[in-house]
Amino acid sequence: MRPGIIKAVHNHMKKNKDSYFLTGDLGFSVLEELQKEFPTRVINMGVAEQNMIGVASGLALSGKKVFVYSIVPFVTMRCYEQIRNDICYHNLDVMIIGLGGGLSYGVLSATHFALEDFAIMRPLPHMNIFSPSDEMEAVLGMEALLNRQGPVYVRVGKKSEPTVYEKPFSFTFGKANIYSESKRDNIVIFATGPILSEVVKAIPLLEKQGIMPTVVDVHTVKPIDAKLIERISAGKTLAVSVEEHYRIGGFGSAVAEVLSQVVGSPRLLIIGTDDRFIKELGNHDYLRETFGLSASGLTDQIVKAFKKE
Template sequence: MRVAIVNQVYKLMKKDKNIYFLAGDLGYTAVEQIEKDFPERFINVGVAEQNMLGIASGLALSGKKVYVYSIISFLIMRSYEQIRNDICFHDLDVTLLGIGGGMSYGYLSSTHFALEDIAIMRVLPNMSIFSPADEIEAVLGVKKLYKYRHPLYLRIGKRREPLIYSKPYKFEFGKAVILRTGNDTAIFSSGPLTDELLKADLILRNEFNIKATIINLHTLKPVDKEAILKYSLGKKIVFSVEEHSAIGGLGSSIAEILTQIKNPPRLKIIAIPDGFVKELGSQSYLRKRLGLSADGLTKTISTTLKSK
């Protein structure tokens, strides 16, 4: 996914000389072409994320469009105050390309995971969040958001994520995408974990006769309130699925909406419980262990529906 995104940014940079690309000493086998063809507008700032975000702000204040590339934890957690005070407070045209959403760094373990990022980015005024499910959606978003002039955070996986879509579709920022339809329940999802959910959906349909509507909320902020209400109303129980802490992520953001209405459905948040992931393993291994694989999701969803 990250290469597809970087390639799309490359195309934009070729067309628009106002675009800068900053990297925090990362991007091996991904950003070399940008460095080679736009040496003045590609800046490897070094291992210095606070300075990198400050520089991005200064460039944006002088009228540039800036993409900043690094691993999520370093990009947004090391330099969180720069993002809040410099980028969000000034409402600047800076796009944060965060690599390694969820547990995509697998064996590299907890320091490289991003399981609290949605919670801390969602609360920032002026910040928007885009969390594409696959590289087709990622490229559609980057193209569309080229004209967007405000702080933006992209929660990007890493590489070799399975494709959810077979071809590009009519993408709208802030608008949910219905991936499957069914009357038994609604399941909200976001990001590459959607692939596991779609596999779970097949099992649910074929083996449990559970037909769910599956809603991909690729825009986590501003979240598609209308779609959340539309597909939740009238249901006894709905689900959210995310590779993120159960605190503050997609589930929380849906809960914030549902608790404001009369007779809301019960919301089952399927996420990672509060706590560091202590086991070692690949992303797919860890998903299995934490109940986020297709089998785990199937089990939680089917048993929860049975016990309603």
């Protein structure tokens, strides 16, 4: 989805002279064209993320729209207070583009994983969070976001995520998309990000076991679509949230915050990673397999929980 996002930024910068793109010394084979076309507005800030967020805030204070770009931990955690005080407290028009959502950096291992980002971005007032599942959705989301102002965090995968959407659909930021609805559904699965492709693969596996899921793609983690979550969970035997993030504080917690307010809502199974650093080494698929986040792993976890109900 990275090419689609950069292309959307490129088109925006072409039309809007008051836009800047700051990178934390990353972009090899991805940003060259952008840099060539806008040499004064695309700035390599060096490996200095605190200063990058500060400079982005100063530019935005003077009326510019600013994109900042780096790997998730570097562009969210290293400079978290700058995001809170400079961007969010001042409600500035800065889009943080974070690469490598979840476990997608694979063998680069723990320092490069993004398993806490939802948890730290969600509580920030004014912050919006977009977590696309594939290229198509990333492009649709960017179109919507580029017409808005204010802080937004875009959690991007690494590269070549499996296609979830073959065709464009009606995308509204802040409104979850019902990916597939089963008429005889007894559970609902809420998923966010590229892991939706594993959830989609799990549908027939679940159906074989008599579990009929309705699958909802929650591309906007903040503001979360509470209305849809509440409506669609009603009467289900089980609700499930799926994300590549620690189970603590992330997307599942956001869904739980909604359902905990609803009388008679179903139990929520939060699927994510365990509360420990990941020492196992392997590529993205291997890690998903290892942590029960592949289609079969998800199926096993859901079947087990369903049987308890």
